[in-house]
Amino acid sequence: MPTVAEWRPVRQSRTHELVLESIEEQVLAGQLKAGDRLPPERELAPALGVSRSALREALRVMETIGVLVATAGRGPDAGARMVQNPDSALGRLLRLHVALGSYSLEDVMESRVVLERSSFEAAARSASEEELDEAAAVLERMQDPALPVGEFNDLDTRFHVHIARSSGNELISTLTSAVRESVRTLILEAEEATGEDWPETARALNEEHTELLRLVRAGDGPRAADLVERHIRGFHGTLVDDAATPTA
Numbered sequence: 001m002p003t004v005a006e007w008r009p010v011r012q013s014r015t016h017e018l019v020l021e022s023i024e025e026q027v028l029a030g031q032l033k034a035g036d037r038l039p040p041e042r043e044l045a046p047a048l049g050v051s052r053s054a055l056r057e058a059l060r061v062m063e064t065i066g067v068l069v070a071t072a073g074r075g076p077d078a079g080a081r082m083v084q085n086p087d088s089a090l091g092r093l094l095r096l097h098v099a100l101g102s103y104s105l106e107d108v109m110e111s112r113v114v115l116e117r118s119s120f121e122a123a124a125r126s127a128s129e130e131e132l133d134e135a136a137a138v139l140e141r142m143q144d145p146a147l148p149v150g151e152f153n154d155l156d157t158r159f160h161v162h163i164a165r166s167s168g169n170e171l172i173s174t175l176t177s178a179v180r181e182s183v184r185t186l187i188l189e190a191e192e193a194t195g196e197d198w199p200e201t202a203r204a205l206n207e208e209h210t211e212l213l214r215l216v217r218a219g220d221g222p223r224a225a226d227l228v229e230r231h232i233r234g235f236h237g238t239l240v241d242d243a244a245t246p247t248a
Helices: 015-028 041-048 052-064 086-099 105-126 129-142 149-166 170-182 184-192 195-217 221-244
Strands: 068-071 079-082
Touching: 015 041, 015 052, 041 052, 052 068, 086 170, 105 149, 105 170, 105 195, 105 221, 129 149, 129 195, 149 170, 149 184, 149 195, 170 184, 184 195, 184 221, 195 221
Parallel strands: none
Antiparallel strands: 068 079
């Protein structure tokens, strides 16, 4: 007979966490795939032995992390369906963790450097002309001197994410999008804070973007990787410096 010291506490879980584990098991076993619909709540809740409120809580968590979409109402489109949509969900979660201090701005910058060096070098090897033409169209819109700062920021993000997608690595693309999204507001605030110097800042950023695209088109991955690192450390680095500066 085991002594009291040999017993271990049992794991305590809230009901919705057990529901999540059950659904995850179905996914890992290949029983649930992207596009599949879950059974209706009135059937799934008793099958799992849980209340419908616990089931709904689990489904809301899954919707938040971007693996499920729930549509209310009746008809063929109603109900909960498994999806593959990690980009916006990961960006939202990472942005909150950065805001809460889970990751420092320096950590985020170093992650951007690693990801974007990889994506620009890979894009120089594998991006199609059509993909690069689309990136060029984004840069063309960024040249407008009357472009509001917020729209410039959105297009800037789109350019970097587009290059990541053209690298052919979906995970790097998703992570690049999430990391960039996590500091998008901070970058926008830094851009707006340039005030009267903004036109010159935008011109310098556009010159770097244009050269980055030229290097990718030329297949010069190493130089594109080096330039995107300088590009990130140049402007993103000011955010890290500002965060490290003590306030009075």
